[in-house]
Amino acid sequence: MTAHQMSAPELADAVNDAIGDFTGKTGTTSERTVFRWLSGENQWPQERQRRALEAVTGLDATALGFLPRGKRNTVPPALPKDPDVRRRKFCSAATGTAAAAVIPLSTPSSRPSRVGTSDVIRLRDDVERLVALDADRGGHGRLERAALAGADEALGLQKQSTTQRVRQRLFALASDFTATAAWSLIDAGQLDGAGRHLDRALTLAGLAQDPEMTMQVWNLRAMLARQRKQYAEAVAASQAAQATTIVRRSPLHASLAHARNAVGLAHNGDKRAALRCLGRAEDALAKADLAQPRSTWIAFYGSAELHSLTAIVRDVVGDPAEAEAASHRALAALPESYRRNRAHTTARLALAQLHQGDIEQACATSGDVFAIMAGAPLPGRMRQLLGDFQRDLIARAPSAHIAHEWTDRYRTEWSPS
Template sequence: MEGNESLNNAMQERGLTQVELADAVNSRLICAGHDGTVGDRTIRNWLTGKTRWPHPRQRAALEAVFGYTAEELGFNPPARRRRPATEPELPVRRRNFLSATTGTAATVVPFVGAPPQVGTSDVLRLRSGLDALMQLDDTRGGHESLERAALAGAAEALEKQKLGATQRIRLRLFSIAADYTATAAWSALDARQADRAQALLGRALYLAGMAQDPVAEMRVWNSYAMVAHQRGEHTETVDAGLAAHATSITKRDPLFASLAHARMAIGHSSLGDRPAALRSLGHAQEALGKAAQDDPRPSWMAFYGPAEVTAMTAIVRDRIGDSAGAEAASHNALGAIPKQFRRNRALATTRLALAQLHQRDIDQACTTASAAFGLMAGSPLPGRMRSLLGDFYRDLITLAPDAGVAREWGDRYRAAWSRT
């Protein structure tokens, strides 16, 4: 059985591992409204030649990843399905991304003189693709293929916007484009690509303004606060939290107000302002108590609730020197964060390890930090996760440079947490 050298070369050219290619294909399947069922075994079957002609949906998604036809990627259709040599093939590079992921091509000739109309069904389809990307982020975290898929969704929403049947539809499409762009920015942020995230957030804020959408604006300011925190610009973290709180949605829905206060609490704690941090944390908890948990909200807010407030409380407590309080909050958060938020559970686990380490419980801290790798098994660590584990290791060798368990932990996990 001959291996598929063309596919292997394309993967090498893009720098994609089998896991990363599976994620990239699944992102496109999910955007098209299908289940993301491609795994390592699927990729191996493609590479070894065991599968010579993938399923149509997988084939279209694979073509969208690389910008080449399946044949150019080394696959061979059954003879009965080959097209006549005289039939032209549309270049894959010129196909619209989301059209390509459906596995279909436009074959209907429009009625001359009748402009295409875009309506509610287009809005719902694009919105469902956005929700699917957020589900992928919950499990895997931010990564390049998710960012590309989000930007492709934003591009299609803006193209559809030009053809919107009504002003209301056009505004909704601007809103969706803002959310897709903010999702791409979030993916860059989670990968700790702060410059790219900030550039995308600027674009998302413009689109949210065009959409007249305060929820999208609030989302952007929330992400701005996180970018500033990554850069160590803690005054800007507080300012972005204030901007998030100033959006009109926080007046209508206390859950959004709670998130804005929690971001400010982290900024104040990083500045060493204990009273302000605890005050903002209290406002976050008070607003959360007023929020109706079952009200309909966008999918990007699904992560936020009592469990996330508790996880953010752990960060604030550790920053202001209350490591015991941080440990208790981390335990409570891990008992409440839903299982599907795998990345968030891994982050909370690492925060727990840091709180234990700062109390000089070296052995337990190393055991806890090791569990974070198990939670993310099968997926590369997002940049934000790698950075937090790096913080743990730096504190570990500072507080216990001669401890055997510290050296063992570093030897075992250094390659995993430092891999870029």
Template sequence: MDENLRLRAAMDETGYTQAELVEQLNLSLTAAGHRGTVSDRTVRYWLTGKSRWPQQRQRDALEAVFGCPAVELGFVPPEGPLLRRTFLASTTAAGAALTIQPSNAGRVGTSDVAALRASLESLTGLDDKRGGHAALERSALAGAAECLSKQDKASSQRVRQRLLALAADFTATAAWSTIDARQLDRADSQLKEALYLARMANDSATELRVWNSLAMLAHQRKEHGQAVDAGYAAQATGITRRDPLFASLAHARTAVGHSNRGDRQAALRSFGFAEEMLSKAEPDTARPPWIAFYGPAELYALGAIVRDRLGFAAEAEASSYRALAALPKQFRRNRALATARLALAQLHQGEAEQACDTAASVFQLMAGAPLPGRMRSLMGDFYRDLLTLAPDATVAREWGNRYRDQWSRT
């Protein structure tokens, strides 16, 4: 009894699990006016070779689902030896590859999805290192367009849904790049498109990503009430009920919004929820690459923002140090941002000289790459606070003379 490797390969290519294949076959049978008679055992018998030739209506359903004849799925007719020899000869002539044969030529399967996902992961890595910029935005939008262009050639509904989810993720990456680069006018339309695609794909993780970005966009526009609303919308997505890590990010983002409004009690309550949820998150759970930035280090960094906004500068400084100690090396842009926040916390405690030294290291961390717009804006905030809090200090004038050019033109 030989295993049906062709059927197994077809399932792998289309992305169906055994249970999902049962569901699709029964839907096909029902649509054709038959009872849904396929069970997990039925498919298991096919895969193990215990059942080599399904009933006619089941063969019709298989051919409808996979888009190729049953014999190309490894099924062997039970009729006499002549027909069997004919079948074997035809499959040998076509090659012994354990994939769907020419009737599926040009179809888009899981291998194509995997290649697109790898491209998205490379963009995520580029963002971690350099931050948002025009080339990253263009590449992400091109990736989204490629995903959508392959929809009509998808080998299964599951593959179609994966392509939609990837298109949403690519579009969200483009939107995030525009936010990080402070090209805010384009971000709105891109985030709306990403939210639409994520909901079409039933991808609540990307939906949360969009709400998180909308909260950050509202913050940059100083629309702090809308930032809080976006944080609450992120908390309501389905992924937060399944994975505490995502719930933690949603609560942390809400806390930042509350702190920007000066609502101390609400900010500390939301941040407490973020800490509680993160303590429940399983570190080894498989998650989308974009969420890799979030963990203890990022929560410390967000905590520094919340505490500094609420007037707890010493606590903000301690949170920044913790963030820098815990931050993985590949997140160069985030390390530079956390360092800038550390400089602000030091400045708000009256330590102008130390703050200027810390802020200077931001340019060293980002050497070789232009500062993203969001970081340039943060360094501008530092200099304005420096002039406000220490207008007569020699170190303030020296820092401005030395670095003004770098953050204003890069």
């Protein structure tokens, strides 16, 4: 319930919808029934409720902590570290080669007559599926189109919803899908349409009255402005993110907002303010409980990402040695599964080494980017970063031969695909 941000009435609604899916008649589970499950008063729900709970959560009843009759004196089984096993397998399957060709969103075999929490959960799963695909291969056109299709479905469903709470959640999901489409374009280096998507996502976040979605959109707006070299706008967008109520409530979100502001201030030439923001980001992250469930869009953020953003700030303000150290800390903290983050941070490390005049080491480090990606297409944003490296290499190399050799060596891997 915490992971899905569900109240007891919403879980009861989802269970009743699921019962309706396989019996043809909506269930009668009440809020009180849910509280009895939570308290342990009812340790083994009725069969149809167990089936519905398994359908809603992707977990069997014992993994949810229930005990079959006759086993009440045994210790309840511990929840797995990765509780939503079905979703994890589902997302993993989505990142395979078949999913790279087509990205269909989930389509239930039979639509419940009443739009409710089960639809919210299903669409949230679809958002997570798209995020998993983005993590595997980066932003691309099919991902954008699939995300916009998800937004259209969420908006269609909100028109049929019978409760204000579900309508607002569907507006929030539409905002999330639309922001995902915008991020796909930003990551692919196709910036023209991203701003339009973000404008729409911000409107939807407002209709949802969802401060976290609002903060997500302003965070992406700051990234887009920086990519366009509109640094004053990047600062303004990151400050708008800082003003959202989720930032006041959540140290994790506050840390990201301060770090993003630091990047914009650094590019805008305000070194002292940028370093102050980095300090605030570090202080806020130290207060965050990283073990708590969080929204999919901010799952990437933690100490590794903060070190990576610190490396950008330090390099931009003219402290390449500090940038190199921060890049090494980021690489040490990154999980192995974050391949694209590792490649991007490695490219930043190469730039920091280059800016210290260590030409040979910088060229060797930049070559690691292609090894990390292992022949996978480089997202447009990463190609742009390598373009920055090439330009700086040409400007700083003692001879043109070194830059030409680097370009010739990596031309094939670097070329768009």
